[in-house]
Amino acid sequence: xxxxxxxxxxxxxxxxxxxxxxxxxxxxxxxxxxxxxxxxxxxxxxxxxxxxxxxxxxxxxxxxxxxxxxxxxxxxxxxxxxxxxxxxxxxxxxxxxxxxxxxxxxxxxxxxxxxxxxxxxxxxxxxxxxxxxxxxxxxxxxxxxxxxxxxxxxxxxxxxxxxxxxxxxxxxxxxxxxxxxxxxxxxxxxxxxxxxxxxxxxxxxxxxxxxxxxxxxxxxxxxxxxxxxxxxxxxxxxxxxxxxxxxxxxxxxxxxxxxxxxxxxxxxxxxxxxxxxxxxxxxxxxxxxxxxxxxxxxxxxxxxxxxxxxxxxxxxxxxxxxxxxxxxxxxxxxxxxxxxxxxxxxxxxxxxxxxxxxxxxxxxxxxxxxxxxxxxxxxxxxxxxxxxxxxxxxxxxxxx
Numbered sequence: 001x002x003x004x005x006x007x008x009x010x011x012x013x014x015x016x017x018x019x020x021x022x023x024x025x026x027x028x029x030x031x032x033x034x035x036x037x038x039x040x041x042x043x044x045x046x047x048x049x050x051x052x053x054x055x056x057x058x059x060x061x062x063x064x065x066x067x068x069x070x071x072x073x074x075x076x077x078x079x080x081x082x083x084x085x086x087x088x089x090x091x092x093x094x095x096x097x098x099x100x101x102x103x104x105x106x107x108x109x110x111x112x113x114x115x116x117x118x119x120x121x122x123x124x125x126x127x128x129x130x131x132x133x134x135x136x137x138x139x140x141x142x143x144x145x146x147x148x149x150x151x152x153x154x155x156x157x158x159x160x161x162x163x164x165x166x167x168x169x170x171x172x173x174x175x176x177x178x179x180x181x182x183x184x185x186x187x188x189x190x191x192x193x194x195x196x197x198x199x200x201x202x203x204x205x206x207x208x209x210x211x212x213x214x215x216x217x218x219x220x221x222x223x224x225x226x227x228x229x230x231x232x233x234x235x236x237x238x239x240x241x242x243x244x245x246x247x248x249x250x251x252x253x254x255x256x257x258x259x260x261x262x263x264x265x266x267x268x269x270x271x272x273x274x275x276x277x278x279x280x281x282x283x284x285x286x287x288x289x290x291x292x293x294x295x296x297x298x299x300x301x302x303x304x305x306x307x308x309x310x311x312x313x314x315x316x317x318x319x320x321x322x323x324x325x326x327x328x329x330x331x332x333x334x335x336x337x338x339x340x341x342x343x344x345x346x347x348x349x350x351x352x353x354x355x356x357x358x359x360x361x362x363x364x365x366x367x368x369x370x371x372x373x374x375x376x377x378x379x380x381x382x383x384x385x386x387x388x389x390x391x392x393x394x395x396x397x398x399x400x
Contacts, residue, residue, distance in 0.1 A: 001398075003030040004088040004128075006080070008099040010054070011038040011069060012258075013045040014232045015205055015316035016096040016135050019184070019386075021048060022206045023092060023133070026387050030092075033083045035059050035076060035099060038066055043258065044291040057082060069098075073138075074163065077103035077170050088128045090394060093178075097136040097313070100167075102174040106130045129397055132178045133203075133390075136188050136313040137195045141168050145236035145310040172196065180397045182390075185314040185335035201393055204338075206383035207319040227361070228302035228326070230256035230287070230295075231317040238308040238331070239267055243284060244354040246306075249361060253306075256287040256298055299324035304364055310352060312336050318346075323378035325371030329360050339381065343367070345374045 005027065007020050024030065031053040037060065039046040057079045059065060059072060072079075076099035083104055085091055091106050106128040140146045141164050172195070181200035183189035192200045229242050239255060246253040259267060271284055290298065299305065305321035305328050312334035319339050321328050328346035330336045340346035347367070349360035 001090060002088045003027040003090045003092060004085050005030045005032045006083075006085075006091060006093040006101045006104055007032060007034045008076075008094075008096045008101055009035045009037070009069065009072075010049060011036065011041050011066065012232065013042050013048070015314065016094060017045075017048075018207075018316060019133060019135070019205050020094050022383055022386055023094065023390065024052060025383075026391060027092075029053075031055050033057075033080075033085070033104075035072060035079055036065050036069075041066060043289045055083070073099050074167070076100050077174060080104045085128065090398070091128045091130045092394075093130070093132040095132050095134050097134075097138045100138075100171055100174045102130070102132055102177050103170075104130075104177070106177070129180070129394075130178050131180045131182065131394060131397055133182045133184070134188060134192060134200065135184050137191050138167070138171060139236075139311075140164065141171060142191070142195055180393075182393065185338055187311075187335045187338070188313050203386065203389045203393065204381050205314055205316055206386035207316055207323060207378060207381040208383050224301055224303040224326075226252040226254050226302060227304055227306055228254050228256075228298055228321075229306040229308075230254075230290075230298075233257045233259045233267060235266075236310050238310060238352065241308050241352065241354050241357060242306045243267070243271060245357040245361065246284060248354065249358055251361070253284045254287055254298060254302070255285065256290045256295065258289040295320075296324060299326050302326050304329050304347075304361075306357070306361075307331065307336060308352065308357065309334065309336070315339060319378050319381050322346075322374040325375050327364060327369045327374060329357070329364055331357075339377070341377060343369075345369065345377045 005020065005023055010017065024032065033055050035057045037054050037056050039049065059079060062068065080101050080103045085104055085106055091104060093101050093104065095101055175196040175198065181192055181198050183192055183200040183202050184205050186202055189200045189202050192198055227246060229239060231237070233239055243253065267286065271286060299321050305318060305326050307315065307318050307328060307330040309315060309331065310333055314335035318328045318330055318336055322345055328340045330340055330346060330348055331352055332348035332350055342348050347360045347364045349356040
């Protein structure tokens with residue numbers, strides 16, 4: 001069985017790229033077809049993909065392509081249709097919701113030389129099985145919070161709205177190419193049903209307990225002294241709201257990760273505008289991008305992980321926090337409702353504002369949530385379970 005993997009682009013490292021890694025681990029000989037591959041922007045994760053067979057499109061040769069990631073979405077359907085996937089039996093698309101990789105053509109070429117009359121079988125021309133692991137339908141097309149505030153300028157908002165109208169039609173057309181959908185959460189399965197009118201199988205993304213890979217144990221971090229947030233810093237994550245709440249309470253906060261679409265500068269401004277209360281012992285620290293080991297150290301030493309993402313598709317990083325035995329305080333929205341158990345592994349806040357988060361932090365301070373329960377909950381989302389489920393589902397799809 002020949003498998004091809006398809007991914008929007010490889011420029012940032014987040015939950016979608018972790019899924020791609022797990023799929024590549026399952027099919028290590030599978031080439032990865034993607035629009036552009038920019039390892040120098042992957043920071044400490046750049047080495048993860050270096051030995052892969054990555055096949056990029058002609059966009060790889062466009063100057064200043066790293067600045068054109070957003071405009072590229074307009075021509076991405078055409079770009080993905082240019083890939084020759086005729087020699088594969090299974091096309092496994094990892095759709096992040098940025099581009100339109102499901103526009104790929106999966107039909108096999110006619111055998112050469114042609115069979116004699118009457119000898120050619122229909123199965124010889126049958127297209128590959130097209131399976132899409134959907135992280136979300138494009139958020140910017142369907143009214144969900146996005147990293148870029150494209151409605152900020154009226155002219156741009158009008159032009160973008162017109163473009164998005166046609167892109168929605170393109171997206172729906174591309175969705176018809178898919179034989180089987182896999183959703184990364186019940187939240188996303190609902191979106192697939194609503195926008196594509198298709199059913200899907202829910203297989204949660206892989207979350208490794210990275211603590212076990214390093215030379216320290218959770219038991220070494222009994223004294224949890226600060227609150228933590230971080231990951232992919234973008235507007236939809238509402239890190240500024242977390243900064244405001246922690247500043248008012250005067251509790252220490254550490255923020256890790258890289259800013260996206262200019263959000264890091266906004267966050268620095270938010271830090272200047274919200275000096276922490278409570279005297280010299282309270283501080284808010286913007287750490288920047290960290291390695292996996294540094295991330296696990298931060299998580300294992302945190303009192304709680306704060307998560308204010310709006311309409312989160314799944315939310316891998318709160319599960320990673322639980323894997324480190326750390327309680328999650330999260331906005332009750334999107335996929336996080338499927339992973340965090342209120343009162344047992346975390347605390348939800350109902351309104352997307354600093355006051356609601358502040359109340360949740362104070363509620364957490366009065367609870368005694370055990371690290372063991374958090375770790376046990378995170379084990380339900382292991383990479384081993386993900387690979388097993390994906391493998392079984394593909395076998396099922398091929399038999400149909």
